[in-house]
Amino acid sequence: MTLPANATRLPHTVSDQPFDPDAIYKYTDAQKALFEASQLRLMWWKFRRHKPALISGIFLAVLYFSILISELLAPYNLETRNSSHIYAPPQAIHLFHNGEFIGPFVYGFDYKLNMENLKREYVPNLEKVQPLRFFCSGEKYKFWGLFEASFRFVCPAEKGTMFLLGTDRLGRDVLSRIIYGARISLTIGLLGVGVSLVLGIVIGGMAGYYGGLFDVLSQRLIEVIQSLPSIPLWLALAAILPITWSPIVVYFGITVILGLLDWTGLARTVRSKLLALREEDYVSAAQVMGASSRRIVFRHLIPGFASHLIATATIAIPTMILGETTLSFLGLGLRAPITSWGVLLTEAQNINAVALYPWLLWPVLPVILVVLAYNFFGDGLRDAADPYK
Amino acid sequence: MVYYIFRRMLMMIPTLVITSALIFAIIEAPPGDYLESYIAELKAQGEAVDTARIEYLRKEYGFDKSPVERYFNWVGGMFVGDFGYSFAYELPVTAVVGDRLFLTVVVSMATIIFTWLIAFPIGIYSATRQYSWGDYGFTFLGLLGLAIPNFLLALVLMYLANVWFGTSIGGLVDPAFVGQPMSWAKFVSVLHHLWIPVIVIGTAGTAGMIRRIRANLLDELQKQYVTTARAKGLHPFKALVKYPLRMSLNFFISDIGSLLPAVISGAEVVAIVLSLETTGPLLISALQQQDMYLAGSFLMFLSLLTVVGVLISDIALAWLDPRIRLSGGVRK
Numbered sequence: 001m002t003l004p005a006n007a008t009r010l011p012h013t014v015s016d017q018p019f020d021p022d023a024i025y026k027y028t029d030a031q032k033a034l035f036e037a038s039q040l041r042l043m044w045w046k047f048r049r050h051k052p053a054l055i056s057g058i059f060l061a062v063l064y065f066s067i068l069i070s071e072l073l074a075p076y077n078l079e080t081r082n083s084s085h086i087y088a089p090p091q092a093i094h095l096f097h098n099g100e101f102i103g104p105f106v107y108g109f110d111y112k113l114n115m116e117n118l119k120r121e122y123v124p125n126l127e128k129v130q131p132l133r134f135f136c137s138g139e140k141y142k143f144w145g146l147f148e149a150s151f152r153f154v155c156p157a158e159k160g161t162m163f164l165l166g167t168d169r170l171g172r173d174v175l176s177r178i179i180y181g182a183r184i185s186l187t188i189g190l191l192g193v194g195v196s197l198v199l200g201i202v203i204g205g206m207a208g209y210y211g212g213l214f215d216v217l218s219q220r221l222i223e224v225i226q227s228l229p230s231i232p233l234w235l236a237l238a239a240i241l242p243i244t245w246s247p248i249v250v251y252f253g254i255t256v257i258l259g260l261l262d263w264t265g266l267a268r269t270v271r272s273k274l275l276a277l278r279e280e281d282y283v284s285a286a287q288v289m290g291a292s293s294r295r296i297v298f299r300h301l302i303p304g305f306a307s308h309l310i311a312t313a314t315i316a317i318p319t320m321i322l323g324e325t326t327l328s329f330l331g332l333g334l335r336a337p338i339t340s341w342g343v344l345l346t347e348a349q350n351i352n353a354v355a356l357y358p359w360l361l362w363p364v365l366p367v368i369l370v371v372l373a374y375n376f377f378g379d380g381l382r383d384a385a386d387p388y389k
Numbered sequence: 390m391v392y393y394i395f396r397r398m399l400m401m402i403p404t405l406v407i408t409s410a411l412i413f414a415i416i417e418a419p420p421g422d423y424l425e426s427y428i429a430e431l432k433a434q435g436e437a438v439d440t441a442r443i444e445y446l447r448k449e450y451g452f453d454k455s456p457v458e459r460y461f462n463w464v465g466g467m468f469v470g471d472f473g474y475s476f477a478y479e480l481p482v483t484a485v486v487g488d489r490l491f492l493t494v495v496v497s498m499a500t501i502i503f504t505w506l507i508a509f510p511i512g513i514y515s516a517t518r519q520y521s522w523g524d525y526g527f528t529f530l531g532l533l534g535l536a537i538p539n540f541l542l543a544l545v546l547m548y549l550a551n552v553w554f555g556t557s558i559g560g561l562v563d564p565a566f567v568g569q570p571m572s573w574a575k576f577v578s579v580l581h582h583l584w585i586p587v588i589v590i591g592t593a594g595t596a597g598m599i600r601r602i603r604a605n606l607l608d609e610l611q612k613q614y615v616t617t618a619r620a621k622g623l624h625p626f627k628a629l630v631k632y633p634l635r636m637s638l639n640f641f642i643s644d645i646g647s648l649l650p651a652v653i654s655g656a657e658v659v660a661i662v663l664s665l666e667t668t669g670p671l672l673i674s675a676l677q678q679q680d681m682y683l684a685g686s687f688l689m690f691l692s693l694l695t696v697v698g699v700l701i702s703d704i705a706l707a708w709l710d711p712r713i714r715l716s717g718g719v720r721k
Contacts, residue, residue, distance in 0.1 A: 224408045227695035229650065231657050232688060235676045236415040318536070325538050326658055330673065345541065349662075354548045364541050371536035 043307065046384040053380020056373035063370065067183045071141045072153055074176035075162050078339060080139060082161065082171035084111065088122050090166040090359050097129050105131040106162055119356070130160030166359035168347055177344055178363050184340035186370070188255050188324050189317035195259025197313050200266025201302070207267070208274030209297050215271075222264040233261060234323065238332040247338040254333055258320045269312060273305045307385035315378035318371035325367060341367050394704060401696050408692045413460045416681045416688075423476045423679045446476070463685065472690075473682025477675070482686045486668060493653060493667040495579075496586055500656075501648060503591045504598060512602025517629065519607060528603075531596035543589045543662040550585055586663055590656040605637035642705050649698035650691045 003009075027035070037045070048054060066073060082088075091106040108128025112121045138155030142148055156162030165174040207215040225233075234257060241253045277283065278301070286296050321341075327333030328342030329349060336343065341363045347353065348360035424443060454462075466473060472482040511531075515524040550556040609615065610633050618628040657669035664670070668687070675684035 220404055220407060223404050223696075224411060224692075227404070227408060227692040227699075228412070228688065229691050232672055232676055232684075233415070235673060236418075236684075239676065239679075240415075240418045322536075322538055326540065329538070329540050330658065330661070332677075345538070349540070349544070351544065351548055351551075354544050361541065361545070364538065367538060368533070368536045372532055375532055375535070 039307075043384045047380050050380035050383060052376040053383075056376040057380070059373050060370070060377060063182060064186060066179070067186055070179050070183055071143050071149070072151065074173075074179040075138065075152065075154055075156060075164075076173040076176040077139055077141050078172075078177060078180045079337065080172060080176070082167060082173075084171070085109065085122075085161060085163065085167050086171045087120055087169060087357050088161075088163050088167045088171070089357075091124070091161070091163050093132070093164065102129065103131055105129050105157075106160070106164075108160060128160075130157035130162070132162060133157065165362045166357070168357075168360060174344075174359060174362055177339055178341065178366060181339045181341045181344055181363065182366065184251065184334065184338055185321055185324065185342065185367070188251070188258070188340065189320040189374075191252075191255040192258035192262065192320040193313045193317050195256055196263035196266055196316065197309070199259065199263035201270055201309070203263070204267035204270030205274060205297060205302070208271035209278070209293065209301075218267065219271075222267060225261065225264050230261060230323075231326065234258075234327055235330065235332055237261075238327055247335050251334055251338055254324065254327065258323055262316055262320065265316075266309065266312065269309065270305075273308070274301055277301050277304055308382070311378055311382035311385045314374060314381055317378075318374040321367065321370060321374075390707075393707070394700075397700055397703065401700065404696055405693065408696075409464055409689055410460070412685055412688045412692070413456075413463065416676075416679075416685045417456055423681060426679065427476065463682070467686065467689065472686035475675070475680055475683040477678055477680045477683070482683050485671065485683060486687060486690075489666055489668045489671060490653070492665070493669075496583065496590075496660075496665065496667060497653070499583055499587045500590045500594070503587050504594045507591070508595045508598035508602060512599045513606065513629075513634065515599065515603040516606035516610065524603075527599060531599045534592035534596040537592070539589055539593060539656070540658050540662045542592065543585065543659045546585045546589060547663060554581075556581055556585075586656075586659055586665060589659050589663075601640055602637065605640055606633060609633035609637045639706060639709075642709065643702045645698065645702045645705065647695065647698060649701075650694040653691060653694060 034042075047057075088109060091109070093104050093106060095101060095104060097105065107124040107126055108130050109122040110125045112123070113119075114121050133155045134153065136152060136155040137150045138152040140148055140150045154162075163173050163175070165178070167173055168177070203218050207218040237257045237260070238254065241250055245253065274297075283296060283300060286300055291299075324333055324340060325342035325345060328340060329346055331346065334340050334343050344363040345361075345367075348357075348363075353360050424447060428443060463473060470483075474480075475482050475485045478485045511527050515527050518524055547556075610629075612633075615628060615633055618632065619625070653668065657673050659665075660667045660669035661673060672684060672687050674680075675687070
């Protein structure tokens with residue numbers, strides 16, 4: 001195109017003012033922080049606002065930390081038997097004796113066998129004041145089975161007792177056993193979910209991306225597994241574990257069983273998410289740019305819903321903890337000397353225990369608390385997993 | 390529609406074939422069989438083993454044949470109504486299960502009605518008054534019901550019922566009525582005992598149901614047609630029940646499918662704790678004793694009911710909700 005004869009070019013000018021991208025619209029600091037925040041940071045902000053979830057998360061973190069130092073927290077060892085205190089009721093902690101402050105202490109028991117009904121009767125003796133010791137040297141234990149130590153946070157008085165939640169039929173301290181039992185009960189759900197997460201992602205991912213025969217077969221398999229009632233299936237699988245296996249192997253066997261039956265839901269989620277995301281523009285863009293299908297799945301698709309997946313898996317953990325409790329209750333789960341909360345509850349499985357030794361029911365409290373905490377935590381995670389909503 | 394139902398029925402066949410193979414494999418997997426443990430038990434008690442009878446049973450039920458042959462015998466028998474023989478009860482499986490079926494159905498139906506009666510009003514209340522104290526309270530109660538292991542709740546309730554109301558411990562009728570024909574007094578006794586299993590089995594289901602009614606109804610209530618209805622001055626009750634509630638019940642209909650097997654299986658663990666004469670404990674003990682035909686046929690029956698139940702709810706969904714496509718991916 002040529003210019004008309006009488007036209008002149010406009011002078012070429014560059015503004016000498018310093019460049020300021022925010023000149024027209026000033027963002028506040030808060031807005032800037034929001035726009036520049038990473039995905040994880042956005043999730044954290046959203047999660048933080050869900051107070052029950054936050055509290056539950058802290059509670060769970062404390063519990064999981066406690067299983068690292070169970071030996072230090074428990075006043076007794078897992079298997080310590082106090083043959084003179086069988087089925088002793090809980091001892092209450094007092095602070096004042098005869099109106100005088102002497103710090104936390106318990107009253108010792110006077111034991112008597114009621115000859116009429118052969119019931120063991122324990123009466124607190126108000127003379128026996130047994131102050132608790134803190135940061136003390138108590139019973140010897142092997143820390144994680146590695147080295148001997150005797151330091152504990154709290155111990156009973158010398159020659160005294162401290163059964164804050166009573167004792168069981170062998171005179172073992174229920175509170176200590178609950179603290180030790182957390183090791184097994186809290187990890188069994190994690191391992192089980194790990195198994196089901198791997199299975200769910202691999203099978204669901206392959207079904208969703210490759211489709212075809214594999215998809216049809218895996219969908220049928222999932223349908224079959226879901227159509228079987230879960231408790232009989234657990235039982236049948238638990239019965240397969242050979243009786244000769246050592247308890248620790250049985251423990252891993254149970255986690256695998258719990259995981260094997262739980263992956264179907266996750267696989268379905270992964271598959272349907274993949275099917276939906278496969279049609280997104282950014283996947284087409286990646287394909288056009290020549291990315292391999294492997295790269296597309298693992299680099300672009302899976303991260304897109306990984307957070308959602310983890311939140312879903314979190315909600316599955318309490319089901320597994322309850323499942324272990326039920327299996328142990330039926331006598332098909334873990335066996336002594338492995339101690340979980342479910343194993344502890346088997347002690348309380350008859351009506352006599354409820355009527356005569358109700359303190360044997362205490363292990364149910366941590367079960368309820370953990371299940372509730374995981375539910376709130378999982379709900380919060382799931383809401384946070386989609387920060388743009 | 391007819392074509393759709395036909396196609397779905399065809400698809401049931403491979404599912405059931407895989408299921409039967411899986412069940413058979415699971416039941417076969419533990420080492421040994423019932424007869425072996427039976428002989429061992431007799432020997433331990435110092436009793437004479439009736440070799441002829443054992444041999445007869447071994448032949449009759451093909452313990453001398455390969456697992457594959459036995460599998461085909463078992464499946465073939467089911468087609469002609471022969472579900473096998475329970476070794477522990479020394480009765481055909483149909484007779485053993487049939488005895489307990491009536492009570493199981495009574496308990497399950499009562500539980501389902503209880504669940505619906507509690508869950509519906511609370512779910513609707515929670516959804517219409519989101520984030521109110523009532524909503525928080527009910528949500529928490531529901532979660533609590535989910536979190537307490539069922540068997541413990543059963544134990545404690547049974548104990549409390551005995552202490553407070555003098556209800557006899559365990560079972561569904563007073564010991565005085567056991568083995569007696571059905572009468573009005575017996576019926577009343579059943580009612581006296583029924584509430585514990587109903588509450589215990591119902592709590593977990595109620596909790597889940599409240600949450601789902603709430604979530605589904607909340608989704609619907611946010612839609613524009615509800616706003617429109619309100620703006621037009623439709624009666625609030627109608628603007629809640631006639632449209633949004635009806636739409637939010639899709640999940641409820643797809644649940645009906647899973648109700649069918651649940652009615653028959655009768656919550657196993659609770660039934661064991663409460664020593665109810667339902668099918669649940671029967672199945673568990675059969676699995677533990679390797680009474681394989683009893684366990685296998687019963688499991689197979691349950692999964693058949695599941696598959697049929699899913700089919701029924703899919704058909705009902707497609708029939709009620711025209712938005713659901715018949716071809717491919719009926720379930721969301």
